[in-house]
Amino acid sequence: METSLNWSAPLAERMRPSTIDEFVGQSSVMAKDGFLRKALKEKNISSMIFWGPPGTGKTTLARLIAQEIKARFSQLSAVESGVKDLRSIVESAEQFLRFGEKTILFIDEIHRWNKGQQDALLPYMEKGTIILLGATTENPSFALNSALLSRSQVLVLNRLLPEDLLLILKSAVKDKERGLGKLKLKIDEGTLEFLANLADGDARIALNLLAVASQYDRHLSIESIKTASQRKNLAYDKNGEEHYNLISALHKSMRGNDADAALYWLARMVEGGADPLYISRRLIRFASEDIGLANNTALLIANQVYEACSRIGFPECAVNLAQAVAYLAKSPKSVAVYMAYNKASQDARDHGSLPVPLHLRNAPTTFMKELGYGKDYKYTPTEDSSEQSYFPDELKGKKYLS
Numbered sequence: 042m043e044t045s046l047n048w049s050a051p052l053a054e055r056m057r058p059s060t061i062d063e064f065v066g067q068s069s070v071m072a073k074d075g076f077l078r079k080a081l082k083e084k085n086i087s088s089m090i091f092w093g094p095p096g097t098g099k100t101t102l103a104r105l106i107a108q109e110i111k112a113r114f115s116q117l118s119a120v121e122s123g124v125k126d127l128r129s130i131v132e133s134a135e136q137f138l139r140f141g142e143k144t145i146l147f148i149d150e151i152h153r154w155n156k157g158q159q160d161a162l163l164p165y166m167e168k169g170t171i172i173l174l175g176a177t178t179e180n181p182s183f184a185l186n187s188a189l190l191s192r193s194q195v196l197v198l199n200r201l202l203p204e205d206l207l208l209i210l211k212s213a214v215k216d217k218e219r220g221l222g223k224l225k226l227k228i229d230e231g232t233l234e235f236l237a238n239l240a241d242g243d244a245r246i247a248l249n250l251l252a253v254a255s256q257y258d259r260h261l262s263i264e265s266i267k268t269a270s271q272r273k274n275l276a277y278d279k280n281g282e283e284h285y286n287l288i289s290a291l292h293k294s295m296r297g298n299d300a301d302a303a304l305y306w307l308a309r310m311v312e313g314g315a316d317p318l319y320i321s322r323r324l325i326r327f328a329s330e331d332i333g334l335a336n337n338t339a340l341l342i343a344n345q346v347y348e349a350c351s352r353i354g355f356p357e358c359a360v361n362l363a364q365a366v367a368y369l370a371k372s373p374k375s376v377a378v379y380m381a382y383n384k385a386s387q388d389a390r391d392h393g394s395l396p397v398p399l400h401l402r403n404a405p406t407t408f409m410k411e412l413g414y415g416k417d418y419k420y421t422p423t424e425d426s427s428e429q430s431y432f433p434d435e436l437k438g439k440k441y442l443s
Contacts, residue, residue: 052213
């Protein structure tokens with residue numbers, strides 16, 4: 042007997058896979074001969090961290106793992122919970138473990154827990170009281186304690202491919218029990234492909250957009266999907282790893298003289314909501330680090346675009362940023378100053394506070410003159426100073442700029 046659709050739950054929630062074989066995407070993680078499949082077959086799951094963008098199946102995978110090994114499933118959100126909640130779950134886990142039943146503890150956004158909270162997990166992981174499955178959108182190397190990482194296997198979940206999302210969307214359109222099958226939607230392949238691309242690798246976004254669009258129209262088109270979405274949600278977190286990935290891609294594209302690629306990465310950042318002044322500051326740095334003496338005008342251009350962004354703001358300043366990025370990408374490059382400064386700064390650290398040679402010191406008072414300040418200094422505009430050294434004695438003859 043058919044059950045009615047549960048409209049109180051979002052479509053993305055209703056369409057979660059019910060078995061591990063229904064799980065779509067993540068071919069590297071879900072490979073038949075891979076680590077996870079073998080562990081599931083042997084019912085021998087250890088603690089794991091799922092690292093990946095939103096909507097890639099981290100929560101779903103955790104639930105399916107618990108189901109496959111017939112373990113209890115407890116879930117916490119690191120945003121809303123703490124050590125007190127952990128202890129409550131551990132108490133129950135200890136009781137059930139006496140009867141041979143394992144407990145999987147899934148902590149969403151585990152990177153939100155501080156060091157003390159993360160450390161509180163360690164004894165229960167070591168004793169086997171719980172099997173930890175943590176989900177994070179942040180790089181575990183930076184977001185999680187080394188002690189926690191050393192006790193966990195990290196699985197990387199990538200953004201879903203458009204073809205993966207297409208399968209998920211088709212299933213939702215046809216499914217009469219959990220999806221939108223009873224609505225008898227009319228939607229062609231091209232519209233589904235458009236929606237799959239629009240969702241930017243996030244299954245939750247894809248399904249929720251489909252649900253929103255279907256509320257107003259049973260004959261869905263690209264235009265109705267556009268109306269439902271209003272604006273493509275580009276993956277960009279101003280404080281997350283993707284922020285640094287994008288600025289790195291922009292920097293390296295300019296360094297590689299590829300103005301077109303540089304403009305693309307700039308657009309990704311600007312359209313995703315990056316602060317134009319942050320980008321401008323990075324361009325100023327680039328002008329000296331990667332262009333330097335090869336084109337001194339580059340630094341002037343970079344400073345001018347910072348001023349332009351300060352004056353007119355976004356979105357008008359986007360074209361100013363684009364002009365600067367294209368100019369810097371096409372400019373000749375030299376790292377001579379950058380490398381020279383690195384060598385000089387290393388000497389400054391290695392040799393400590395070497396005294397300034399007496400002949401280079403100013404002598405504004407008679408006492409200083411008596412001490413020899415400024416003695417034998419050669420005034421370059423009128424005297425032969427070719428033999429004069431400007432280094433401390435310990436570094437005399439050093440060459441930083443080649």
